[in-house]
Amino acid sequence: MARPRSFDEGEVLRAARDQFWSIGYAAARVDDIAAATGLGKGSLYGAFGDKRQLFLRTFDDHCAELVDAVRRALDGPEAGALERLRAHVLAVADATASDASRRGCLLAKGTAELSGQDPAVEATARRTFAAIEELLTSCVAGAQRAGDIKQDEDPARLAGLLLAVLRGIEALGKGGSSPDSLRSIAETALAVLPRP
Amino acid sequence: MARPRSFDEGEVLRAARDQFWSIGYAAARVDDIAAATGLGKGSLYGAFGDKRQLFLRTFDDHCAELVDAVRRALDGPEAGALERLRAHVLAVADATASDASRRGCLLAKGTAELSGQDPAVEATARRTFAAIEELLTSCVAGAQRAGDIKQDEDPARLAGLLLAVLRGIEALGKGGSSPDSLRSIAETALAVLPRP
DNA sequence: TCCATTCTTGACTGCCTCGTCCAGAACGGG
DNA sequence: CCCGTTCTGGACGAGGCAGTCAAGAATGGA
Numbered sequence: 510m511a512r513p514r515s516f517d518e519g520e521v522l523r524a525a526r527d528q529f530w531s532i533g534y535a536a537a538r539v540d541d542i543a544a545a546t547g548l549g550k551g552s553l554y555g556a557f558g559d560k561r562q563l564f565l566r567t568f569d570d571h572c573a574e575l576v577d578a579v580r581r582a583l584d585g586p587e588a589g590a591l592e593r594l595r596a597h598v599l600a601v602a603d604a605t606a607s608d609a610s611r612r613g614c615l616l617a618k619g620t621a622e623l624s625g626q627d628p629a630v631e632a633t634a635r636r637t638f639a640a641i642e643e644l645l646t647s648c649v650a651g652a653q654r655a656g657d658i659k660q661d662e663d664p665a666r667l668a669g670l671l672l673a674v675l676r677g678i679e680a681l682g683k684g685g686s687s688p689d690s691l692r693s694i695a696e697t698a699l700a701v702l703p704r705p
Numbered sequence: 706m707a708r709p710r711s712f713d714e715g716e717v718l719r720a721a722r723d724q725f726w727s728i729g730y731a732a733a734r735v736d737d738i739a740a741a742t743g744l745g746k747g748s749l750y751g752a753f754g755d756k757r758q759l760f761l762r763t764f765d766d767h768c769a770e771l772v773d774a775v776r777r778a779l780d781g782p783e784a785g786a787l788e789r790l791r792a793h794v795l796a797v798a799d800a801t802a803s804d805a806s807r808r809g810c811l812l813a814k815g816t817a818e819l820s821g822q823d824p825a826v827e828a829t830a831r832r833t834f835a836a837i838e839e840l841l842t843s844c845v846a847g848a849q850r851a852g853d854i855k856q857d858e859d860p861a862r863l864a865g866l867l868l869a870v871l872r873g874i875e876a877l878g879k880g881g882s883s884p885d886s887l888r889s890i891a892e893t894a895l896a897v898l899p900r901p
Numbered sequence: 902t903c904c905a906t907t908c909t910t911g912a913c914t915g916c917c918t919c920g921t922c923c924a925g926a927a928c929g930g931g
Numbered sequence: 932c933c934c935g936t937t938c939t940g941g942a943c944g945a946g947g948c949a950g951t952c953a954a955g956a957a958t959g960g961a
Binding site: 532533535536610611612613617618620621622624625626631632633635637638667668669670672673674675676677678679680681683684685686690693694696697698701702703 | 728729731732806807808809813814816818819820821827828830831833834855862863865866868869870871872873874875876877879880881882886889890892893894897898899
């Protein structure tokens with residue numbers, strides 16, 4: 510009953526996200542986003558609203574994907590909880606170290622640039638951090654039940670520490686720390702987890 | 706022999722820094738910086754060059770001050786090294802939590818926005834992280850010699866972990882984590898340091 | 902006092918960027 | 932095969948931006 514959209518929304522959002530991711534929100538130009546997506550500006554504005562709304566959409570989607578990825582990495586039987594935790598922390602360090610484009614993490618970049626100016630960004634960031642922390646808490650608690658981490662520690666506190674270390678690795682990686690440094694941090698964080 | 710400058714360079718740089726700090730490099734307008742400093746744009750350009758050079762100057766100065774502050778917090782006799790470390794980590798958490806303006810740390814913000822696009826920013830960030838890490842290493846080593854931290858741990862690795870935790874606290878604070886969460890992270894990080 | 906020199910101011914330029922708008926295109930129901 | 936509706940693409944306008952410039956002001960030495 511009307512002309513259908515000729516583009517895939519997911520692809521367009523990914524292309525837009527890459528623009529924001531590479532150079533930041535303020536520096537990204539709507540014309541470049543239009544060129545990258547292959548859409549005319551009219552279509553872009555018609556489908557997603559203005560630049561801010563488009564950013565919020567890509568930011569929210571990205572954060573949701575991030576949480577899903579962490580969930581996939583950490584979910585599983587209690588017996589392997591510590592091993593999954595270990596693998597995840599090391600994977601984050603390695604991924605950060607080998608990020609050739611040095612774009613870092615969009616969550617970190619968006620939060621640094623806009624949280625405190627844009628309540629919507631801050632809300633998404635807070636929600637995302639909380640979700641990841643909860644996944645970490647579950648995994649730590651699982652490892653405790655499996656007897657791999659000391660039982661009388663508060664899993665939420667250890668998870669908070671691990672979350673801070675993960676975000677710190679990300680921050681240091683963007684600052685140009687060496688792959689060895691990042692891996693060393695990850696290993697040390699895992700090594701200091703209290704064993705039974 | 707010529708007209709002298711009517712402004713204090715330090716004050717102007719501080720005012721400019723606050724503009725970049727509040728809204729980021731790309732979003733800061735040279736006209737606003739001029740208004741904030743009280744200078745005309747001509748004086749600003751004459752004294753500091755273009756916007757990028759002005760930013761690099763404020764960024765470098767700020768990082769140097771940051772390193773000095775950490776040095777003042779951590780330097781001292783070996784006997785009190787662990788206590789100074791403890792006080793510093795907790796102070797960072799509290800300062801981040803009570804940052805009403807939620808500007809976060811200029812080092813983090815500048816690095817997130819520009820490192821990877823501007824080699825000069827990346828170099829300053831790397832240098833600053835390395836300097837802080839070295840101060841932490843010295844302090845950890847002092848605490849080890851004083852018998853407050855387990856002797857056979859590599860001080861550099863523990864310092865790397867602490868640096869990551871500090872940067873992580875900063876990142877989470879900008880994301881809106883609660884003061885309690887941040888303090889808990891700091892306390893947990895201190896608690897897991899291996900004792901003799 | 903006069904002059905060479907450097908500093909100050911803000912108007913100005915030219916480019917860039919967001920967001921709008923409209924003429925035309927693609928669709929599907931009737 | 933129409934026709935109402937939605938989508939498309941890019942030209943356009945209005946405002947914003949970084950950086951320049953020229954006219955005048957403040958200084959110290961001669």
